[in-house]
Amino acid sequence: MKFDTLVIGGGLAGLVCGIRLQEAGQRCAIVSTGQSALHFSSGSFDLLGRLPDGTEVMNPLEAVARLDASHPYARIGAEAIVRYDGEFRRMMTRAGIALTGDAARNHYHFTPMGTLKKTWLTFEDFVTPEEPDRLPWRRVVIVNFPGFLDFYTKFVADEFEKRGVICTLETVKLPFIEKLRVNPTEMRSANIARTFDKPEHLEMLLDGLAPLCRDVDAVVMPAVFGLSSAGPMTTLKQKLGKPLCLLPTMPPSVPGIRVQQQLTRYFVRLGGAFMLGDTVERADRDGGRVKAVYTVNHGDIPLCADNYVLATGSFFSRGIIARPDSVYEPIFDLDVHYDADRSRWYDADMFAPQRYMTFGVLTDPGFRALCKGEILSNLYAVGSVLSGHNALHEGCGGGVSVMSAMCVAESLSTHK
Ligand SMILES: Cc1cc2nc3c(=O)[nH]c(=O)nc-3n(C[C@H](O)[C@H](O)[C@H](O)COP(=O)(O)OP(=O)(O)OC[C@H]3O[C@@H](n4cnc5c(N)ncnc54)[C@H](O)[C@@H]3O)c2cc1C
Structure with a gap:
């Protein structure tokens, strides 16, 4: 089976990337094990609610300039974020999903406890x-x-x-x-x-x-x-x-599941191949390029593409996995940012920012993945599998997924 782009993982990042590429005329496949973080969604997508030093953010676009170079947004830049903000909202409308909000000003949405929290886009339910x-x-x-x-x-x-x-x-x-x-x-x-x-x-x-x-x-x-x-x-x-x-209720999130289903249906309507319930296990490489990936259901039948996008999520979806002394990426054994001293992974104060939340795969500035310091020229990483951000502390989970997916899809559709 041969595709222009094969996306591994069908959560928010994988779906946004696949849809954007299908809309640009590519032939895409998404292979996805199962449930994603959308099934646990609060009903809002966060862009940036707080800087790593704890400073509260009302205008995410202004605050992007104050982020460290390792943050995914620093590689995308405020100008592109403005463009992807509009493109993403229009894409969601085409998929039948109505959202409130924009990137220039955070608004407030309710948590399941009835408190209010800053966010970027909120589903129409709320x-x-x-x-x-x-x-x-x-x-x-x-x-x-x-x-x-x-x-x-x-x-x-x-x-x-x-x-x-x-x-x-x-x-x-x-x-x-x-x-x-x-x-x-x-x-x-x-x-x-x-x-x-x-x-x-x-x-x-x-x-x-x-x-x-x-x-x-x-x-x-x-x-x-x-x-x-x-x-x-x-x-x-x-x-x-x-x-x-x-x-919003405690999980599962009914509006989140609906968004997952609507995005999946839209991707399939555009002609994309969605392989749900299958897991990519390993890959063949030819030097600095990925040649094929192999899945549980397809056995020895290779799935081939010109480009591959890793959107397998963070610890929660097993995109990265922790051992007692290290953190690894299970499909390609990519370079992962983590702290060698395990005692620094966690803070005993559970409300403090947790360092393990910033662990993830390392990439070049264009989100191409690194393996033993070498760039894999046709493997990109998007979404919460990326290192350099703390979705919970910074309130940036949905935004990192959407923005990195848009960025990679734009570059893949422009250079084809
Ligand atoms: C419980 C929870 C709730 C969250 N709620 C919010 C929220 O309300 N708002 C917000 O902005 N952010 C939230 N976040 C942050 C969240 O990480 C992002 O918003 C975003 O949804 C992550 O999308 P993703 O596609 O990167 O990863 P995921 O949603 O984790 O999706 C990864 C997908 O890859 C699949 N997969 C993994 N390994 C393989 C493999 N080997 N082969 C094939 N498929 C594979 C998984 O099954 C999964 O479907 C939440 C995170 C968590 C963990």
């Missing part, structure tokens, strides 16, 4: 308040389903009340959700969302909500609507008759 200390409602009702433990109504009410909002807590008992409760492990957001794919179930929910929302300015609920399309959420918003404020 409300994005203008100010962190004021909410646009005087009185709300916070509604949950009995037995759904991944939505903490009391914490949410505490946070809202700190901002002067009067909260009432209610539950709506629905027979089809009660069926899930028979086995408590089934009471998860994704399973609840599946029940609302039936229009009659949404109608039953609306009937249950009607008496609760008479005297309030907004209804607050967990984001458990629309696993494969935004349809159920849109219907609910239209028919409720009051503003609906959905809050």
